[in-house]
Amino acid sequence: MQHLGFIFDWDGVVIDSHAQHEESWGLLFEELGRDMPDDFFKRTFGMRNQQIIPEWFGFAVGSDEEAITRLGNHKEELYRDILRRDGLEALPGVRDLLEELQSLGIPAAVGSSTPRDNIDLIMEMLGLTELFTGVVTGDDVTMGKPDPQVFLKAAESIQREPKHCIVFEDAYVGIEAGKRAGMKVVGVATTHPRHTLTDADIALPNLDGATVGSLLGALGIQR
Structure with missing residues (x-):
């Protein structure tokens, strides 16, 4: 892994x-x-x-x-x-998954259209800073989603090949960007109904209970 x-x-x-x-x-x-x-x-x-x-x-x-x-x-x-x-809270399951990734030595990155100042503020508010190895924001790219640039840069930030990366996305344009980057995409149904996230490789209602093992199994990725 x-x-x-x-x-x-x-x-x-x-x-x-x-x-x-x-x-x-x-x-x-x-x-x-x-x-x-x-x-x-x-x-x-x-x-x-x-x-x-x-x-x-x-x-x-x-x-x-x-x-x-x-x-x-x-x-x-x-x-x-x-x-x-x-105030604000992390979505269900997010912190548990990030902590599991850290324990397994699997790097996690942010790949978002959000400005860096917003992410920095929320990272500080929620105490998530140490759980991410890389952060690529809207300030770091010239092309917005569905262009894959933000995800390709995120892969570079954690020194991983795109084909070995798994993207978590809720927006249609983000799912398209992840697929165009050559990555596996997990759709998260916080914004759109789960049944509409058909372009993702798998779709979940949220990340509550998601583990590295369950995700890899659902995506057909060998450990």
Whole structure:
């Protein structure tokens, strides 16, 4: 098993702050005097702010990158303020699985579109920092999911070949990115119904009770 690497998307896999993200987007729309469309969050979930803002806030693609970045950064500041106000917990089973990986010497990495400041804050809040060997964020890539760049960089960060990595994802674009990276993908049904995660190799309701042995068995990977 020493050749294996586990890569975790962040929101919807390690933590669930969908409500806080949706609230922060709503605050941004409100500040700009606009109504947030009902389907906005569902249609944009898993994408980088640099993909979302040009499409939904009236910027031409390739124009005014400074303004796009400024809006995106402000949205994330609103999100972090909400987290500090409300607190947060890791999703069921996450800590147990990460601790098992650490005990087995299998490295774990984050591969997420989330900005690094958000992940750093939540790692500190939940005491997860020491359980991850690598962290690749939206700040480290130029292409958002479904492009596989973030997962390929995450594999590099833990010195593992993509074909030996297992990705945990809840978003459709993330599942596609994991498959395009040549990795096995475990769908986690925190955002979408389990029966819709058909592009993943296996799908679970959450990681509660998941062990390295059970995951490898379900994926048909020899120990």
